[in-house]
Amino acid sequence: MTDDAIAAAFEPHDHQECAHRALDEAAARLKDQGARLTPVRRRTLEILLESHRAMGAYDVLDRLAAEGFGRQPPVAYRALEFLVQHGLAHRLQRLNAFAACLHPGDDHHPVFLICRSCDRVAEAPVTPIRDALAQVAKAGGFRVERATIEALGLCATCAASDAGAPC
Amino acid sequence: MTDDAIAAAFEPHDHQECAHRALDEAAARLKDQGARLTPVRRRTLEILLESHRAMGAYDVLDRLAAEGFGRQPPVAYRALEFLVQHGLAHRLQRLNAFAACLHPGDDHHPVFLICRSCDRVAEAPVTPIRDALAQVAKAGGFRVERATIEALGLCATCAASDAGAPC
DNA sequence: CGCTGTCGCGTTACTTTATTACAATTGTGT
DNA sequence: ACACAATTGTAATAAAGTAACGCGACAGCG
Numbered sequence: 551m552t553d554d555a556i557a558a559a560f561e562p563h564d565h566q567e568c569a570h571r572a573l574d575e576a577a578a579r580l581k582d583q584g585a586r587l588t589p590v591r592r593r594t595l596e597i598l599l600e601s602h603r604a605m606g607a608y609d610v611l612d613r614l615a616a617e618g619f620g621r622q623p624p625v626a627y628r629a630l631e632f633l634v635q636h637g638l639a640h641r642l643q644r645l646n647a648f649a650a651c652l653h654p655g656d657d658h659h660p661v662f663l664i665c666r667s668c669d670r671v672a673e674a675p676v677t678p679i680r681d682a683l684a685q686v687a688k689a690g691g692f693r694v695e696r697a698t699i700e701a702l703g704l705c706a707t708c709a710a711s712d713a714g715a716p717c
Numbered sequence: 718m719t720d721d722a723i724a725a726a727f728e729p730h731d732h733q734e735c736a737h738r739a740l741d742e743a744a745a746r747l748k749d750q751g752a753r754l755t756p757v758r759r760r761t762l763e764i765l766l767e768s769h770r771a772m773g774a775y776d777v778l779d780r781l782a783a784e785g786f787g788r789q790p791p792v793a794y795r796a797l798e799f800l801v802q803h804g805l806a807h808r809l810q811r812l813n814a815f816a817a818c819l820h821p822g823d824d825h826h827p828v829f830l831i832c833r834s835c836d837r838v839a840e841a842p843v844t845p846i847r848d849a850l851a852q853v854a855k856a857g858g859f860r861v862e863r864a865t866i867e868a869l870g871l872c873a874t875c876a877a878s879d880a881g882a883p884c
Numbered sequence: 885c886g887c888t889g890t891c892g893c894g895t896t897a898c899t900t901t902a903t904t905a906c907a908a909t910t911g912t913g914t
Numbered sequence: 915a916c917a918c919a920a921t922t923g924t925a926a927t928a929a930a931g932t933a934a935c936g937c938g939a940c941a942g943c944g
Contacts, residue, residue: 556857586911588921607901620923623902628922643810644865646901646930661850663859674853682849683828683868686841690723691873692830698811700865701850706858755892774930787894790931795893813930 555653556663559602559672560705569599572652576638579654585636590619594629595650598639602670604647642671644700661699667708674701722820723830726769726839727872736766739819743805746821752803757786761796762817765806769837771814809838811867828866834875 558568576595580587587595597613598605607626614629615621630648633639637654641647642662649662649671660673679699687694725735743762747754754762764780765772774793781796782788797815800806804821808814809829816829816838827840846866854861 553853553856556854556859560858586920588910590922622924624904625923627902643867661853663854663857663861665859666862672857672859674857674859678849678853679846682845683866686828686845687723687830687868687870690721690830690839690841691727691876692723692832692839692841692868693870693876694830694868695833695870697868698865699850699867700810701854701859701861702864703854703860703862709858709860753892757893789895791933792894794931 553675556672556674557706559652560665560668560670560707565601568652569596569650572599572650572654575654576636579638580636583636585632590614590625591629591632593617593619594626595633595638598633598648598650602649602652602672604642604645604649604664604669604671606645606647610648640673642700643698644702659696659698661701663701663703663705665705665708666702667704670705672705723839723841724873726819727832727835727837727874732768735819736763736817739766739817739821742821743803746805747803750803752799757781757792758796758799760784760786761793762800762805765800765815765817769816769819769839771809771812771816771831771836771838773812773814777815807840809867810865811869826863826865828868830868830870830872832872832875833869834871837872839872 573592573595577587577592593614594610597610607623607630610630611621611623611626614625619625630639630641633650634641634648637651637658639648639650640660640662642649642664644664651673653660653673658673658676661676661679663672663674665671676699680694680697683697683699684694740759740762744754744759760781761777764777774790774797777797778788778790778793781792786792797806797808800817801808801815804818804825806815806817807827807829809816809831811831818840820827820840825840825843828843828846830839830841832838843866847861847864850864850866851861
């Protein structure tokens with residue numbers, strides 16, 4: 551994952567292509583793992599991929615229900631959990647929401663940058679931060695297994711446009 | 718905040734003294750700020766201070782209700798929100814829970830180390846990690862305003878005792 | 885003192901988020 | 915076609931969090 555990936559999430563880009571590629575990659579990865587990308591799961595991923603924003607489980611559920619899938623919470627939660635477990639989506643603790651992963655394949659529990667103005671979410675390179683965290687923890691005798699790192703702030707596009715207005 | 722503070726949270730210590738000092742410090746700080754440490758608020762802080770663990774809002778509420786305070790959710794949420802806003806407690810996103818702050822005074826949105834075995838929570842020095850995060854974000858044009866950093870893992874005491882058994 | 889405005893508290897009612905349990909169905913391998 | 919596991923649909927319920935209203939305590943001020 552490069553620094554460019556951060557800017558990419560916040561700036562205008564060929565999102566069709568961006569989403570399509572993520573979907574293809576997801577399908578390929580699942581095939582390798584012998585996991586099934588069923589219609590609900592596929593559609594759930596597509597819905598998440600429509601934007602670089604995080605969506606609540608019930609927002610996803612509404613969409614699924616409108617398209618003929620089940621309309622009970624477990625439908626959405628199951629699909630989302632599946633995607634998260636297979637590294638195709640992430641859960642944002644801070645927002646009680648989910649976002650598609652744009653770099654499946656990188657082994658990661660990434661760092662998230664959440665713009666408070668436009669609500670877009672980017673994944674940032676995790677290594678330097680994870681290293682710093684591991685070191686600090688180690689000094690206290692603590693062994694880190696998983697870390698949740700979510701930063702709230704302002705993306706370059708929003709900062710440029712108005713330091714606060716939606717972009 | 719020193720590295721010793723991490724170990725302190727996970728190892729046996731004079732907790733009476735530890736909690737008492739935090740409470741005194743809290744009272745003093747609030748007085749300076751002209752904020753009132755009312756009975757509900759004080760009791761809420763004491764409840765959180767009883768352990769180095771995080772508690773859910775409804776757990777706190779049960780305790781408060783049993784002691785004659787109101788038994789409706791807003792009672793607990795208001796007291797907890799007050800404590801958080803005044804830097805006397807923290808919210809752990811990952812657990813939907815709250816923990817008393819043991820170092821009020823340090824200006825901080827600290828890093829949390831959560832032991833998955835004994836459920837204790839420690840606050841770790843934040844500077845190196847925050848710096849690493851800010852740098853990574855800056856490279857992508859993102860300005861971090863607030864960061865949630867929560868690590869799940871195993872504390873030294875639990876690791877020594879059984880690599881997994883409650884301590 | 886008594887007025888007045890703010891703050892804190894308690895309650896009702898409600899919304900949002902998430903899980904448990906079970907039945908029906910689909911897909912896989914033989 | 916058959917047995918079996920995985921997946922989906924549904925009902926019901928739990929957990930977490932918020933909005934809105936009124937009452938009473940308390941500080942500041944004439």
